[in-house]
Structure formats: structure tokens, C-alpha cells
Amino acid sequence: MRIASSIVLAALGLGFAGAASAQDAQIAVAANFTAAAEELAAAFGAETGHEIGFSFGATGQLYAQITQGAPFDALLAADDERPAMLVEEGLAEGDTLFTYAIGQLALFSIEPDRVTGPESLEGDFTQLAIAEPAAAPYGAAAVETIVALGLTEAVADRLVTGQNISQTYQFIDTGNAELGFVALSQIIEREDGSRWIVDADLYTPIAQDAVLVNADNDVARAFLEFMQGEDGRAIIATYGYGFAGE
Structure with a gap:
């Protein structure tokens, strides 16, 4: 719900547009999610005043860049394998890992x-x-x-x-x-x-997972929270994505 997400953002000190302590976040995003990510960032920015920067590409390439030290704060992958690997390798925060979409x-x-x-x-x-x-x-x-x-x-x-x-x-x-x-x-x-x-039974379900890479970036953390809220999920659904358990 919008009220609930606003409470979360406020608790993180992110609830006021134009706040002096505003931070940016740089997020690596699977290319299929480009339009949805941009709309999510616009909605998040309207609510918080914070700007999200994106780098779009193939999930495997983005994963490789993170393992090589690229300064991304979070990863929105097009699979559930690479985010889990980052957690296992100590390069991402396991308690932030979640499936944000099922691709078609x-x-x-x-x-x-x-x-x-x-x-x-x-x-x-x-x-x-x-x-x-x-x-x-x-x-x-x-x-x-x-x-x-x-x-x-x-x-x-x-x-x-x-x-x-x-x-x-x-x-x-x-x-x-x-x-x-x-x-x-x-x-x-x-x-x-x-x-x-394509009939879904012809390929392995495309579970798209997200994970926080930089534990010190509260803006990136809040953006991932926003994605899981009612407003974020509504935006994601408009691009033809499903959700786990549906």
C-alpha cells in the first residue's frame, strides 16, 4: 500500500522530496526490464525526491561486472541464479534477495x-x-x-x-x-x-530476482522495498510480468 511504503521510506529518512541528505543509487538492470525500471524510478523519485541511475545489459554481463568491482548498489537480474551467486560469494545482502517478476x-x-x-x-x-x-x-x-x-x-x-x-x-x-x-x-x-x-511449459520459468549489493546505500534499499509494495507491483504488472506464487 502507498501508506505502508511511505512509512518505510520515512523510517529510512527518505520520505521527503528534495531532502538535503538525498543520495543517488546506481542499479544494474537486466535489459528486458528497461521500461519498467524507468517507470518505477520515476514513481519512486516522485515520492522520495531521490534519483536512481541504471546500467542496462545482459544479466551475465552485469553479474561479471559486479564480481570485478563495478560500483553498483543493487542488481535486478533476469534470472534467480546470479543474485544467489552474489550472495554466496559475499558480494550481496542475502536478506534482501527476492523475486520481483516472472518473465514471459x-x-x-x-x-x-x-x-x-x-x-x-x-x-x-x-x-x-x-x-x-x-x-x-x-x-x-x-x-x-x-x-x-x-x-x-x-x-x-x-x-x-x-x-x-x-x-x-x-x-x-x-x-x-x-x-x-x-x-x-x-x-x-x-x-x-x-x-x-510462448507457452510457459516450453521453457524454464524466468524468475527474475533482485538483491542489494551495497549495504550502505539506503536509497537502493528503499527502491527495492518500493518495488515490492503495491504501487511497485502494479507498475511491474503493466509490462506483462507475473509474480511468484500466482
Whole structure:
């Protein structure tokens, strides 16, 4: 609830916009969550007066940067593996670890009639875009889907790989790839093109976890609390994400 979240923020000394003690926080965010994170930061800033900075990228790359000493205050990953690894390695605060969203995979094309369902992967196309599966959980989910459908050999020589899910989306949005696997959140507001929301039983659930990296940054801690509140969850849901236990 807004009242409850305001109490938490006030207790942390963050409840007044423009406070002299305002701090910034720099948060590493999985690329699929870009739009949602920016809207969350705007809402958080309106309530507290604090500004959140983001670095977007593939979860694997962000994890590697944190292990190498990158000055991030928190990580919003696209999986539940890397945040847990940071906790195990003593690089993050275990009591702040939580699943903030369950992601959904989609097959998308800017062509209106290109994608109708899984059968579209057997159609006449030159390039199918996926995110780098070793670094991007949505890329790993795309590979699992292709394997589950028995289409590995059929698409192997037509795959084009993006460094992260944002670059993958760009390949499709520019028409360089006729179709590709993206996060539903990236296309949730688009009315053009064609899409298939991939059946959830074709890939491992994409549990997206968050964790505080810098225990001394109260702004980052409060932002994670805000994400778990009613207002934060409402914003996250508008981008097509689900929640654990639903």
C-alpha cells in the first residue's frame, strides 16, 4: 500500500522530496526490464525526491561486472541464479534477495502476418534473432523453446544472436531479422506486428530476482522495498510480468 511504503521510506529518512541528505543509487538492470525500471524510478523519485541511475545489459554481463568491482548498489537480474551467486560469494545482502517478476517469452515480428504460433518457426525466413543464451536468460529460454519444439536443426543456420535482449529486439524492430524471441515486456505496448506468447511449459520459468549489493546505500534499499509494495507491483504488472506464487 502507498501508506505502508511511505512509512518505510520515512523510517529510512527518505520520505521527503528534495531532502538535503538525498543520495543517488546506481542499479544494474537486466535489459528486458528497461521500461519498467524507468517507470518505477520515476514513481519512486516522485515520492522520495531521490534519483536512481541504471546500467542496462545482459544479466551475465552485469553479474561479471559486479564480481570485478563495478560500483553498483543493487542488481535486478533476469534470472534467480546470479543474485544467489552474489550472495554466496559475499558480494550481496542475502536478506534482501527476492523475486520481483516472472518473465514471459514471446516470438515477435514487425510483419503483421509473419507470426501465428510455433509453426512460424518452420516458415520461410532468413534470420531468427535470439539473445546470447550464455549471458541472457531470455536467450536461454529461446533455445529451450526451440529444442522443445524439435526445431534445433531447422533453425540452426538462421540464428542471429544479440548481446542482450535489447539488441535482439533491435534486430527485429529494424527488420534485419524477420522474427525473433523477445521479452513480452518489450512489445506489450505495441499494437503492430505479430506475436506468439510462448507457452510457459516450453521453457524454464524466468524468475527474475533482485538483491542489494551495497549495504550502505539506503536509497537502493528503499527502491527495492518500493518495488515490492503495491504501487511497485502494479507498475511491474503493466509490462506483462507475473509474480511468484500466482
